[in-house]
Amino acid sequence: MRILFLSHAFNSLTQRLLVELQEQGHEVSVEFDINDEVALEAVELYRPALIVAPFLKRAIAEKIWANHVCLIVHPGIVGDQGPSALDWAILNRQLRWGVSVLQANARMDAGDIWACCEFNMRDTTKASLYRNEVTEAAVKALLLAVARFQSGDFTPVPLDHANPDVRGKPRPLMQQSDRAIDWSRDDTQTVMRKMRCADGFPGIRDTLFERDLFLYDARPENVLRGAPGEVVARCGGAICRATVDGAIWIGHLRDKRHQHPFKLPAAMLLADEVEALPEIAPHGESGYRDIWYEEAGEVGYVHFAFYNGAMSTQQCERLRNAYIEARRRNTRIIVLMGGPDYWSNGMHLNLIEAAHSAADESWRNINAIDDLALEIINTPSHLTIAALQGSAGAGGVFLARAADEVWAREAVILNPHYKDMGNLYGSEYWSYLLPRYADAERAARIMQTRLPMGTREAISLGLVNEAFGKNVADFVARVKRQAADMARVPVIASRLEYKHKRRHDDEAHKPLQQYRERELQRMRLNFYGFDPSYHVARYNFVYKVPKSRTPLTIARHRRTAERLQRAS
Ligand code: COA
Numbered sequence: 001m002r003i004l005f006l007s008h009a010f011n012s013l014t015q016r017l018l019v020e021l022q023e024q025g026h027e028v029s030v031e032f033d034i035n036d037e038v039a040l041e042a043v044e045l046y047r048p049a050l051i052v053a054p055f056l057k058r059a060i061a062e063k064i065w066a067n068h069v070c071l072i073v074h075p076g077i078v079g080d081q082g083p084s085a086l087d088w089a090i091l092n093r094q095l096r097w098g099v100s101v102l103q104a105n106a107r108m109d110a111g112d113i114w115a116c117c118e119f120n121m122r123d124t125t126k127a128s129l130y131r132n133e134v135t136e137a138a139v140k141a142l143l144l145a146v147a148r149f150q151s152g153d154f155t156p157v158p159l160d161h162a163n164p165d166v167r168g169k170p171r172p173l174m175q176q177s178d179r180a181i182d183w184s185r186d187d188t189q190t191v192m193r194k195m196r197c198a199d200g201f202p203g204i205r206d207t208l209f210e211r212d213l214f215l216y217d218a219r220p221e222n223v224l225r226g227a228p229g230e231v232v233a234r235c236g237g238a239i240c241r242a243t244v245d246g247a248i249w250i251g252h253l254r255d256k257r258h259q260h261p262f263k264l265p266a267a268m269l270l271a272d273e274v275e276a277l278p279e280i281a282p283h284g285e286s287g288y289r290d291i292w293y294e295e296a297g298e299v300g301y302v303h304f305a306f307y308n309g310a311m312s313t314q315q316c317e318r319l320r321n322a323y324i325e326a327r328r329r330n331t332r333i334i335v336l337m338g339g340p341d342y343w344s345n346g347m348h349l350n351l352i353e354a355a356h357s358a359a360d361e362s363w364r365n366i367n368a369i370d371d372l373a374l375e376i377i378n379t380p381s382h383l384t385i386a387a388l389q390g391s392a393g394a395g396g397v398f399l400a401r402a403a404d405e406v407w408a409r410e411a412v413i414l415n416p417h418y419k420d421m422g423n424l425y426g427s428e429y430w431s432y433l434l435p436r437y438a439d440a441e442r443a444a445r446i447m448q449t450r451l452p453m454g455t456r457e458a459i460s461l462g463l464v465n466e467a468f469g470k471n472v473a474d475f476v477a478r479v480k481r482q483a484a485d486m487a488r489v490p491v492i493a494s495r496l497e498y499k500h501k502r503r504h505d506d507e508a509h510k511p512l513q514q515y516r517e518r519e520l521q522r523m524r525l526n527f528y529g530f531d532p533s534y535h536v537a538r539y540n541f542v543y544k545v546p547k548s549r550t551p552l553t554i555a556r557h558r559r560t561a562e563r564l565q566r567a568s
Helices: 014-023 037-045 085-091 124-151 188-196 313-328 350-352 358-378 397-401 430-437 440-449 455-460 472-486 492-509 512-528 534-544 556-567
Strands: 002-007 027-032 050-057 070-074 096-104 115-119 206-207 213-220 231-235 238-242 248-256 291-294 299-304 333-338 342-344 383-388 389-391 404-409 466-470
Touching: 002 014, 002 037, 014 027, 014 050, 014 231, 014 383, 014 389, 027 037, 037 213, 037 556, 050 124, 050 291, 070 124, 085 124, 085 188, 085 299, 096 397, 115 124, 188 248, 213 238, 238 512, 291 313, 299 313, 313 333, 313 358, 333 342, 333 472, 342 397, 350 358, 350 534, 358 397, 358 512, 383 397, 383 472, 383 492, 389 397, 397 430, 430 512, 455 466, 466 472, 466 492, 512 534
Parallel strands: 002 027, 002 050, 050 070, 299 333, 333 383, 342 389, 383 404, 404 466
Antiparallel strands: 070 096, 096 115, 206 213, 213 248, 231 238, 238 248, 291 299
């Protein structure tokens, strides 16, 4: 079936739904919801059997919904209405929540119900819920709705708030006043809940050192204490603020009036204000920890839970040191765990944007990732596994491929391409790694396609070795079982021997340094050359400049039109 997605952006949920529908044999084209005229034009060009809105911020035009079935994916249980569905669900401590698929009509979120799917809530941020539970429920509900639509004999159920089974209700847009933190009264749990219902967007608006700021990335602190509301310490990029019964770490802040009005590490944005505060190193239960190591038997696990999967120069350097430490241990396997929401999204574009010289910082950042990749590739002592609990994008995908094996949670989405970031050439030794695991044709397809892919396709292309686990907890449990089993098998010694020999032969054939130099030569042009595409694309990404048109890579319906236009 031909399905048109009308979406505010090509976000993680939209990408996952596209992958799932395509795997079911449907053809999907995407149009960004820019205005009614453009949406109408897309419908006329594509003539879809069905329209789906995975992520919309405004109503669909009547001209469209009156003539086509339009299914809206709403991140709320049946009866829930409004733009802050998840924010309210977290703030109000709902134990169960869900996703409903509704038919668009004249009233926002009040259309007939095609399907719904519920899940248990988890203590986490809105963004993490959205990427995990909400996305899983949305996949199930949408696939069911599409099957029902195709069957032709399903009548969607009208919304009836008088029905006692309908638990949801209309709720307004959540205001900052609804989630404002009262530092003199709110306990740590309440502060965490308020922070989480606003993370990744819009953040908690608050005053710190007389500055009007938005707060993100909260983690509880178990040891430090202070007067409620007082900032008592810093740890890496985070600051620690006391509550009435404890303290929390705040990892990131945004200052709308700052020359860099986007999310930045808290201690960096407040550098002058927190300079005199005690700097603590993560220790036991205390501190803001973004890299940690655990060991079980002969397996070492290196975790790196970087906010939004972005890896700054300094984070890459610290991770490289942690990796080298892990390699010194008397273990046989090292598992690179990433974080629960992302494995890695490559260079830290916000920090690059905020740097004195974006080109210099890009150069430092890519070299720091390369240095890390190099250590992973050159690990004769251990079998290495990249375990993708969460998604990976751009350089993050190729960094994962530096490990001997890549295991991914089934639902993970990979964006193994750099070109969307202003035609970046990319590094991380991809020109060595990719042909090793995919043949030349598949390697070219991966680099050129610029499309997200699910794990099934990633396995068929050689980017991933295995995919399993319905959720993060299942995935991690199986990674640990599987890694422990692998370490016990005597064959690991011959695998390591083979690995060592292959690396040795590869190096003799063409040294890694040559791959790196060639990649970086192209990256240097991206950073310092005459073509500013990368700098423009990065600015647009970091400042979240709305797209003025849908890229042809995903707007199938516009490809033919564009070709005809060019020909005339
Ligand atoms: N640097 C800084 N921030 C990043 C980032 C990066 N490399 N990658 C993602 N983010 C941030 C986004 O700005 C967004 O921030 P928010 O919390 O303020 O909304 C958040 O992470 C989530 O990203 P989003 O784009 O909404 O996630 P997605 O799942 O829809 O898309 C990607 C995933 C990987 C396709 C997309 O984030 C992307 O293109 N990232 C850039 C990758 C890149 O080009 N890296 C540099 C080259 S190595």
